[in-house]
Amino acid sequence: METVRIPEAHELAADDQKFCEATKAWFRIDFVPKMSRVLLAVPEFGRPYGGASRRAMADGALTRAQKELIAATVSAINVCEY
Amino acid sequence: MAAHTAAGKLQGLTDDQIWYEVAYVAGVTHALNTVADGLRLPLEFSGPSRTPAVRLPDPADSAPEVKAVFDEIMAFYSMDHPPAVFRWMARDAGFLQSYWAATREAFTDRKLPRPMKEILALAASLTAKSDYGVDFHLWQARRLGLSDQGLTEAVEVVQLFNTVTKIADALQLQPDLIPGA
Numbered sequence: 001m002e003t004v005r006i007p008e009a010h011e012l013a014a015d016d017q018k019f020c021e022a023t024k025a026w027f028r029i030d031f032v033p034k035m036s037r038v039l040l041a042v043p044e045f046g047r048p049y050g051g052a053s054r055r056a057m058a059d060g061a062l063t064r065a066q067k068e069l070i071a072a073t074v075s076a077i078n079v080c081e082y
Numbered sequence: 083m084a085a086h087t088a089a090g091k092l093q094g095l096t097d098d099q100i101w102y103e104v105a106y107v108a109g110v111t112h113a114l115n116t117v118a119d120g121l122r123l124p125l126e127f128s129g130p131s132r133t134p135a136v137r138l139p140d141p142a143d144s145a146p147e148v149k150a151v152f153d154e155i156m157a158f159y160s161m162d163h164p165p166a167v168f169r170w171m172a173r174d175a176g177f178l179q180s181y182w183a184a185t186r187e188a189f190t191d192r193k194l195p196r197p198m199k200e201i202l203a204l205a206a207s208l209t210a211k212s213d214y215g216v217d218f219h220l221w222q223a224r225r226l227g228l229s230d231q232g233l234t235e236a237v238e239v240v241q242l243f244n245t246v247t248k249i250a251d252a253l254q255l256q257p258d259l260i261p262g263a
Contacts, residue, residue, distance in 0.1 A: 001254060001256075002253055002254050002255055002256065003252075003253050003254050004253050006253075006255075026092070027088070027089070027092065027259065028092065029259070031258070033085070033258055033259055034255050034256075034258050035085065035246060035249070035250065035255065038249060038250075038253060038255065039246075039249075049245070052242060053242055053246075055238075056235070056238045056239050056241075056242045057239065057242075060231065060232075060235050061229055061231040061232035061234075061235055062201075062232055062235045062236060062239075064093055065090065065093035065094060065095055066198060066201070067235070067236075067239045068089050068090035068093050068095065069090060069095070069100075069104055069194070069198065069202060070201065070202060070205045070236055070239045070240060070243070071089070071090075071239055071242075071243040072087055072090055072101075072104055073104060073107070073108050073202045073205045073206050073209070074205055074206075074209045074239075074240055074243040074244055074247060075085075075243065075247050076104070076105065076108040076206070077108060077112060077205075077206045077209040077210050078209060078244065078247040078248070078251070080247035080250055080251055081250075081255075081256070081257060082085055082247070082250035082251075082255040082256070082257050
């Protein structure tokens, strides 16, 4: 059970709606994931974090797919259900 | 975990065998790090070393069946001595033989190549704050071709996802991105 009320997508700032739509398109889903809404609950945090995340996950010396495997490993070691 | 697996599948990683291999590498790495750091076994490649909490058997005194395993391990890792964590296990030849066999298979080229598995082991070690694991897998990943830029990017991803996993845990987020859903 979440310890906070997570904002609905329509409650997020207008400036962040484009990012929400892009997230839905990327995941091929019809909702905005909780993590995106949590990060953008405080846009002053979520916007730069989102930028850092997009930068980190872009293809580089490691591919996006390889980076997703690293992310999954981090989650496994941290025993993160989400 | 569910979100990253779902995201990975969207990147074309749809074969479950890949995710089995990620899980095996994470599990074996975490187990070996737990023993090595728990017993304060000496780091393999960087100093200053640590004083072990236990006496490590001298490889020179090993029985032939243990020496055979040590030779295989040293060849696998391109090292001139058996890693301390396996020296510890050599107190029981059967344990060493069986766990090394599992470790070797977890890290062998299959759907995922060995260099990628060493990067994942490094990520697991960084996340667990394992001195032994970071020392060992950083050296191995570099040996197998991880560039400076690749290392920077791997650590960047580790840092980013240590952030979101802790945010998810702090707020007890329930998964909403289900792999394959």
